[in-house]
Amino acid sequence: MNKNSRKYRILLINPYQDMRSWIMYKERNLLSLSFTTRTIKAITPDDFEVKLIDQCVEDIDFDADVDLVGVTSLTHNSYRAYKVAEEFKKRNKPVVMGGYHATFLPEEAKKCVDSVVIGEAENVWPELLNDFKNGKLKAFYKSNLPAELQGLPIAAKEKYYGSKYGSFSMPYPMHASRGCTNGCSYCSINRFYNRTIRYRPIIEIIDEIKKTGYKFIAFMDDNLILDAKYAKEFFAALKPLNIKWTMQTSILIAEHEELLKLAAESGCFCFYIGVESINQLSLDSVDKKINRAEKFLAAFKKIKEYEISIVLLIIFGFDGDTKSVFNQTLDFLKEAGVLNAEFSMLVPFPGTLLYKKLKKENRILSYDWKNYNPGWHCVFQPKNMEPHELEAGFKKVLIKYNTPFWVLKRLIAGGKKIFLTMPGYYL
Numbered sequence: 001m002n003k004n005s006r007k008y009r010i011l012l013i014n015p016y017q018d019m020r021s022w023i024m025y026k027e028r029n030l031l032s033l034s035f036t037t038r039t040i041k042a043i044t045p046d047d048f049e050v051k052l053i054d055q056c057v058e059d060i061d062f063d064a065d066v067d068l069v070g071v072t073s074l075t076h077n078s079y080r081a082y083k084v085a086e087e088f089k090k091r092n093k094p095v096v097m098g099g100y101h102a103t104f105l106p107e108e109a110k111k112c113v114d115s116v117v118i119g120e121a122e123n124v125w126p127e128l129l130n131d132f133k134n135g136k137l138k139a140f141y142k143s144n145l146p147a148e149l150q151g152l153p154i155a156a157k158e159k160y161y162g163s164k165y166g167s168f169s170m171p172y173p174m175h176a177s178r179g180c181t182n183g184c185s186y187c188s189i190n191r192f193y194n195r196t197i198r199y200r201p202i203i204e205i206i207d208e209i210k211k212t213g214y215k216f217i218a219f220m221d222d223n224l225i226l227d228a229k230y231a232k233e234f235f236a237a238l239k240p241l242n243i244k245w246t247m248q249t250s251i252l253i254a255e256h257e258e259l260l261k262l263a264a265e266s267g268c269f270c271f272y273i274g275v276e277s278i279n280q281l282s283l284d285s286v287d288k289k290i291n292r293a294e295k296f297l298a299a300f301k302k303i304k305e306y307e308i309s310i311v312l313l314i315i316f317g318f319d320g321d322t323k324s325v326f327n328q329t330l331d332f333l334k335e336a337g338v339l340n341a342e343f344s345m346l347v348p349f350p351g352t353l354l355y356k357k358l359k360k361e362n363r364i365l366s367y368d369w370k371n372y373n374p375g376w377h378c379v380f381q382p383k384n385m386e387p388h389e390l391e392a393g394f395k396k397v398l399i400k401y402n403t404p405f406w407v408l409k410r411l412i413a414g415g416k417k418i419f420l421t422m423p424g425y426y427l
């Protein structure tokens with residue numbers, strides 16, 4: 001109890017992010033807010049009341065009667081996270097910050113907050129809350145061990161669908177694993193989790209799906225199929241649940257016929273695949289070793305044999321890219337026949353190997369984090385074009401790919417499954 005003899009009140013805040021499409025923004029962020037901050041909420045002891053706020057969905061009442069504020073941060077919304085922290089600090093409220101950006105630049109974050117959580121929060125959250133109650137918050141809380149995924153409380157204690165944090169157009173977000181052992185140099189995930197991967201016990205995931213009753217699920221894992229044996233058992237266990245589901249996956253799934261079969265039989269209708277580039281030189285330049293450009297079309301064909309749709313994730317600006325990459329990518333997409341593709345410009349996020357490399361080569365052009373938005377600005381000197389040429393080429397692809405002709409083609413190719421994917425991907 002706090003000094004007013006009531007439970008301590010915590011606000012956990014996901015600050016606003018600028019994105020190209022408001023719907024895409026909203027859906028993406030609700031998905032992540034739903035999982036990560038809800039897990040933290042679920043493990044918070046009963047003498048605390050926790051309220052989650054996504055700044056896109058609702059305004060923050062900076063004068064609210066709260067005892068502790070937690071803010072999460074990605075690089076491109078870190079300036080907004082700092083602004084939120086500043087407002088609460090002005091009102092003498094203690095603020096703690098975590099997330100990728102605070103983890104990779106803890107000293108920077110510490111200038112704006114009382115405490116910084118470095119790494120996964122689950123292990124240090126109980127200690128932090130205890131210190132808070134004793135008025136002894138430390139400057140940094142570093143999680144040295146990976147968080148235990150066995151026995152995780154069910155994140156969705158509260159109603160999801162029909163609430164302002166869950167629309168009917170969105171699948172319910174879940175994770176079966178955390179991390180990735182691959183070493184793609186532009187990726188923050190492998191750095192955050194030290195190139196490890198951990199899996200939740202399958203029985204607990206099945207139990208969670210049964211208890212929540214959700215029939216439409218998005219598995220937000222970074223690379224679930226890394227352990228093919230686990231993936232097979234997992235997909236087989238999903239079969240009796242009669243659900244529809246989607247997941248992010250590496251393209252290597254196309255090489256596992258049994259996995260594809262089990263995925264399709266258990267209700268999978270769409271894969272989100274990070275092909276990243278159709279240019280092998282570009283893939284090599286960022287150590288994306290698992291992607292072989294010459295195998296992409298055959299892989300899509302194989303996946304479609306199982307009636308699973310494909311959304312591609314493509315990045316422009318790698319060191320192998322020349323100005324011709326934009327037209328080449330559009331030509332490739334005509335042939336690929338996938339449900340959709342989503343594009344971004346390369347961003348050297350702090351903490352990644354790419355950031356270190358470009359910094360060493362004096363190729364970082366801006367350290368203004370609000371420009372580190374994959375869909376807005378080029379913040380580094382590309383190798384084979386000028387920054388404005390990368391921005392213009394990227395915009396050209398976005399516009400051309402979203403002309404009525406292309407959209408209609410995708411709608412026809414997508415068939416009824418298009419209604420099962422997130423509408424934000426079409427705007």
Ligand code: SF4
Binds near residue numbers: 181182184187222274
């Ligand atoms: S495979 Fe994906 S999650 Fe793994 S390191 Fe590469 S980009 Fe990151």
